[in-house]
Amino acid sequence: MGITIKDIATIAGVSTSTVSLVMSGKGYVSNKTRQKVQNVIDEYNYRPLLAARQLANNRTGNLGFIISDVHLARSEAFYSRVLHGAELEARNYDTSLILSSVAMDLAIPGNIPRFLKGRDVDGVIVAGSVPDELIRYLKNENIPLVLIDYRVPNLKIDTVFMDNRSGLSLVINHLVSQKIKKIAFIGGSNRHPSIKERFEGYQIAMEHAGLGHISRDEKYRYFIESETNMEVGIEGISEVLKNVPDIEAVVCVNDTTAAGCIQQLRKLKKRIPKDIAVVGFDNNNYASMTHPPLTSVQVPKIELGVEAIRLLISRIENPQQIHQTRIIPVDLIIRESSLKSI
Amino acid sequence: MGITIKDIATIAGVSTSTVSLVMSGKGYVSNKTRQKVQNVIDEYNYRPLLAARQLANNRTGNLGFIISDVHLARSEAFYSRVLHGAELEARNYDTSLILSSVAMDLAIPGNIPRFLKGRDVDGVIVAGSVPDELIRYLKNENIPLVLIDYRVPNLKIDTVFMDNRSGLSLVINHLVSQKIKKIAFIGGSNRHPSIKERFEGYQIAMEHAGLGHISRDEKYRYFIESETNMEVGIEGISEVLKNVPDIEAVVCVNDTTAAGCIQQLRKLKKRIPKDIAVVGFDNNNYASMTHPPLTSVQVPKIELGVEAIRLLISRIENPQQIHQTRIIPVDLIIRESSLKSI
DNA sequence: CTGAAAGCGCTTACAG
DNA sequence: CTGAAAGCGCTTACAG
Numbered sequence: 134m135g136i137t138i139k140d141i142a143t144i145a146g147v148s149t150s151t152v153s154l155v156m157s158g159k160g161y162v163s164n165k166t167r168q169k170v171q172n173v174i175d176e177y178n179y180r181p182l183l184a185a186r187q188l189a190n191n192r193t194g195n196l197g198f199i200i201s202d203v204h205l206a207r208s209e210a211f212y213s214r215v216l217h218g219a220e221l222e223a224r225n226y227d228t229s230l231i232l233s234s235v236a237m238d239l240a241i242p243g244n245i246p247r248f249l250k251g252r253d254v255d256g257v258i259v260a261g262s263v264p265d266e267l268i269r270y271l272k273n274e275n276i277p278l279v280l281i282d283y284r285v286p287n288l289k290i291d292t293v294f295m296d297n298r299s300g301l302s303l304v305i306n307h308l309v310s311q312k313i314k315k316i317a318f319i320g321g322s323n324r325h326p327s328i329k330e331r332f333e334g335y336q337i338a339m340e341h342a343g344l345g346h347i348s349r350d351e352k353y354r355y356f357i358e359s360e361t362n363m364e365v366g367i368e369g370i371s372e373v374l375k376n377v378p379d380i381e382a383v384v385c386v387n388d389t390t391a392a393g394c395i396q397q398l399r400k401l402k403k404r405i406p407k408d409i410a411v412v413g414f415d416n417n418n419y420a421s422m423t424h425p426p427l428t429s430v431q432v433p434k435i436e437l438g439v440e441a442i443r444l445l446i447s448r449i450e451n452p453q454q455i456h457q458t459r460i461i462p463v464d465l466i467i468r469e470s471s472l473k474s475i
Numbered sequence: 476m477g478i479t480i481k482d483i484a485t486i487a488g489v490s491t492s493t494v495s496l497v498m499s500g501k502g503y504v505s506n507k508t509r510q511k512v513q514n515v516i517d518e519y520n521y522r523p524l525l526a527a528r529q530l531a532n533n534r535t536g537n538l539g540f541i542i543s544d545v546h547l548a549r550s551e552a553f554y555s556r557v558l559h560g561a562e563l564e565a566r567n568y569d570t571s572l573i574l575s576s577v578a579m580d581l582a583i584p585g586n587i588p589r590f591l592k593g594r595d596v597d598g599v600i601v602a603g604s605v606p607d608e609l610i611r612y613l614k615n616e617n618i619p620l621v622l623i624d625y626r627v628p629n630l631k632i633d634t635v636f637m638d639n640r641s642g643l644s645l646v647i648n649h650l651v652s653q654k655i656k657k658i659a660f661i662g663g664s665n666r667h668p669s670i671k672e673r674f675e676g677y678q679i680a681m682e683h684a685g686l687g688h689i690s691r692d693e694k695y696r697y698f699i700e701s702e703t704n705m706e707v708g709i710e711g712i713s714e715v716l717k718n719v720p721d722i723e724a725v726v727c728v729n730d731t732t733a734a735g736c737i738q739q740l741r742k743l744k745k746r747i748p749k750d751i752a753v754v755g756f757d758n759n760n761y762a763s764m765t766h767p768p769l770t771s772v773q774v775p776k777i778e779l780g781v782e783a784i785r786l787l788i789s790r791i792e793n794p795q796q797i798h799q800t801r802i803i804p805v806d807l808i809i810r811e812s813s814l815k816s817i
Numbered sequence: 818c819t820g821a822a823a824g825c826g827c828t829t830a831c832a833g
Numbered sequence: 834c835t836g837a838a839a840g841c842g843c844t845t846a847c848a849g
Contacts, residue, residue: 183593185826251525527842
């Protein structure tokens with residue numbers, strides 16, 4: 134079942150070694166022989182069986198893509214775009230992407246993805262937060278590894294991030310340029326590095342604009358230790374309004390939080406942006422569907438995936454290279470929710 | 476590098492055959508030997524190399540998941556949830572999911588996914604529409620195949636669908652029960668079977684409710700030959716209003732179209748649902764974020780993926796079984812956009 | 818109940 | 834420049 138290298142060799146009247154050399158382009162094969170063999174390959178549309186090649190090469194040509202099931206189940210299409218980018222780029226390296234979602238409470242090593250148990254991948258990408266224990270396991274097992282939008286303290290691992298700090302700088306500058314000064318920040322769990330960086334970006338930009346230093350326990354800041362969701366936005370804006378009734382703008386750690394915030398502000402009959410401007414982060418699919426449409430920081434999600442694959446491939450090819458962090462630039466997409474002039 | 480079955484055999488003082496038999500649970504092995512071997516396996520945490528097993532078994536344990544890049548890039552998280560369901564269920568069969576997106580204009584067989592060229596999967600799931608030529612290719616190559624939410628005329632293939640007709644029946648009944656009678660339908664390309672079925676469901680339900688037969692060119696019906704997107708909703712509702720100014724409700728072929736519809740109605744200062752009720756289909760992530768929140772038919776996306784894997788596995792295990800279509804039931808989620816009583 | 822041996826379809830030193 | 838042979842790490846008739 135299925136044509137093999139042996140068949141091709143027989144038909145072309147050469148040995149399997151020669152066929153193999155022709156396919157790989159390695160070694161010396163006379164032009165004449167090469168042509169002859171190539172013709173047979175083309176005629177029969179022969180493709181080597183990956184399983185056999187994998188065994189002989191001690192290389193699978195597969196890359197694992199691990200994501201927590203919470204992230205994959207999330208309403209935003211954020212990580213599915215990152216995945217898409219990874220898949221597109223994996224193809225450019227003649228590589229396949231094997232997907233596995235993991236539970237946040239998975240047993241290690243009992244419940245690790247099948248492709249790890251069976252050593253069926255050459256490297257692994259982890260998108261977003263997963264149990265730190267899993268990352269430590271991967272690191273220990275010496276599996277080439279790239280993290281996207283996540284980090285484990287004290288562990289040197291190749292990582293791809295979006296430029297969170299610059300994103301917040303763009304946001305604050307945009308607001309300040311409209312003479313807005315009282316700017317709140319609504320955030321989520323500080324455990325996640327991007328959320329932390331976004332708050333830091335906010336702090337830095339506020340200071341830079343001469344609006345003083347906003348500490349973590351400042352009343353302008355609402356911060357909750359949970360997954361970011363609409364509720365965080367709803368509670369956050371309520372809390373902030375209680376403390377600072379004349380707040381002029383609120384920056385949310387991401388679009389989901391901002392959507393909750395907008396919903397709550399509408400309920401409170403606040404006008405957006407006239408009374409309060411709202412800004413999100415991620416520029417997710419529904420940013421343009423909120424009412425009013427949401428100003429947000431555009432994160433190039435495809436690029437995050439693409440860059441992660443590139444970094445992973447280079448790590449596989451050069452295991453000794455120094456660990457690096459690649460930062461993907463972001464843009465501010467200005468929509469109605471933050472344009473006071475409207 | 477990596478512990479092999481030979482190592483285990485040597486350590487346990489048996490042959491590799493015996494180790495293999497213990498692992499697979501096939502054949503007879505004395506309890507004593509089995510224990511002895513199992514202990515060594517556990518102690519060394521030995522896992523067989525998948526590539527070797529694949530070669531020996533002529534079975535890869537991989538399943539391919541193919542989706543068009545347009546679908547994967549789409550704003551809704553629809554197919555990424557289907558994918559998630561497939562991944563979860565694949566695991567239950569000790570199987571890995573290899574993902575590949577394909578362009579709608581891909582060259583066949585030149586540009587087919589790597590896992591097809593290398594015969595690296597035991598079967599394939601195709602989610603949503605892809606080039607019909609690709610499906611014919613898969614069928615010709617005799618690769619076990621399951622389609623989700625798609626169909627090719629005159630081709631017998633296992634398929635998983637959501638219950639589109641019942642969905643529309645739920646919608647129409649819900650509207651009719653509120654004494655709404657003038658109900659328009661806004662749709663997309665008839666090429667897609669689900670869209671076709673939804674319109675048919677609408678026709679049937681309208682007739683059933685005594686509201687007459689609505690033909691394809693009826694003024695109540697706006698139908699456009701393109702991908703469904705917000706523009707279809709925007710243009711659709713404008714067109715319908717031109718023809719039937721006193722329209723009471725509009726049923727959209729999916730939530731994206733409905734979102735466009737809502738946006739346009741707001742622009743026209745129509746009150747939703749007071750002047751016009753709006754209903755979508757899919758119950759996508761942003762259905763609850765539109766203003767007002769959108770009534771929609773909930774499609775169990777995870778289940779679509781789960782059921783597709785089950786069907787595929789049973790096809791792989793029993794290649795001769797009759798081709799079947801499995802229909803996943805749907806629910807109506809009633810929100811503000813269609814509740815006249817509010 | 819267990820082991821020796823062949824085979825799965827490739828690749829790659831090695832000889833010539 | 835090309836071929837014979839060994840090897841990758843498994844599984845599975847087959848013998849005993």
